[in-house]
Amino acid sequence: MSWKIPLFKIYWDESDVENISNCIKSGMYWAEGPVIQEFEALIADYIGTKHCVTFNSGTSAQHAALLAYGIKEGDEVIVPSFTFISTANSALFVGTKPVFADIEEETFGLDPDSVLENISSKTRAIMPVHYGGCPCKIQELREVADDYGLILIEDAAEAFGAEINGKKIGSFGEASMLSFCQNKVITTGEGGALVTNSEEIYQKLKLLRSHGRADNTQYFSSTQTSDYIALGYNFRMSSLTAALGISQIQKTAEIIKLRRERASYFISRLKKEVENNVHFSEIPKSYFNVYQLFTILADKRDELKDYLAGRGIMTKIYFSPVHLTYFYKNILGYECKLPVTENLARSALTLPMHPCLTFDEIDYISNEIKNFYGD
Structure with a gap:
């Protein structure tokens, strides 16, 4: 596609x-x-x-x-x-x-x-x-x-x-x-x-x-x-x-700078417009995040994923828990109690993120998320 x-x-x-x-x-x-x-x-x-x-x-x-x-x-x-x-x-x-x-x-x-x-x-x-x-x-x-x-x-x-x-x-x-x-x-x-x-x-x-x-x-x-x-x-x-x-x-510093700028803008848009439906983790101030992924915790995650796909916006679930895959659960017989893992995995959705992502594209994605939740 x-x-x-x-x-x-x-x-x-x-x-x-x-x-x-x-x-x-x-x-x-x-x-x-x-x-x-x-x-x-x-x-x-x-x-x-x-x-x-x-x-x-x-x-x-x-x-x-x-x-x-x-x-x-x-x-x-x-x-x-x-x-x-x-x-x-x-x-x-x-x-x-x-x-x-x-x-x-x-x-x-x-x-x-x-x-x-x-x-x-x-x-x-x-x-x-x-x-x-x-x-x-x-x-x-x-x-x-x-x-x-x-x-x-x-x-x-x-x-x-x-x-x-x-x-x-x-x-x-x-x-x-x-x-x-x-x-x-x-x-x-x-x-x-x-x-x-x-x-x-x-x-x-x-x-x-x-x-x-x-x-x-x-x-x-x-x-x-x-x-x-x-x-x-x-x-x-x-x-x-x-x-x-x-x-x-040799481009690492520039790549990370561009990623962090886009992530910051994304967060500001989503927190402003859909803060009741989209959530972010609050990492310690001493931590420097390079945003290889831009993952949100979203209400009605699966419906949002399908809605965005219908508007040409690719998202992906990173990650479905390994212990729940067919291989680990049915072949290897794993039975684990991982409540935080399973809870976060039900709402985690990774949005587009890369150094070439434009601010207009971030606006488009943010607006479509806002439209989905009807805010």
């Missing part, structure tokens, strides 16, 4: 085209090489970590993180259900059990109190999600992880550039996953990364993403015979993807 106002558009310019073109014209290093190393260095410097390893997706990065930390069958990993399904699935990939804790209403992230209630003797890690570009209560979760000797792996797929008191999201955990899928703050179409301060984990991640190959030479341009010392996967990011990432990351 062709939408009058789509949910998102990709922010790009000629530097993206130029970087990819230069990579293509080089005639080599399309699969590995200096471009990837440059992108990794830029990411690590931006987040404020010692190391970065890129992957072909955020899901692959998250999978590799659990493998690198030796999380396995018999272990448990605490995750939210209010997330994209890959957060929970990555635990299944390594044979461990995802345990769902509830979320809190301020940031839509894991509730530290619910996490405490779900810690068992089998718990090895906590994997919180920074929902929609808003930091979760990661400082409190850091304290819980420290108190119980647990690994904290941030799912920062939606929060590139978000901060708490000037400290970048992605720098609180032992490791943090980033995603560069097409609707993220910066994008390479598909792609992901894992950042960490651990040299040991860094070395393991490099083995995991490339078949367990032990050498530090460029495989495709070296005569050296490689040795394979561990089980690994083909999780590599291509150089073409990394070239796009290099140009995208």
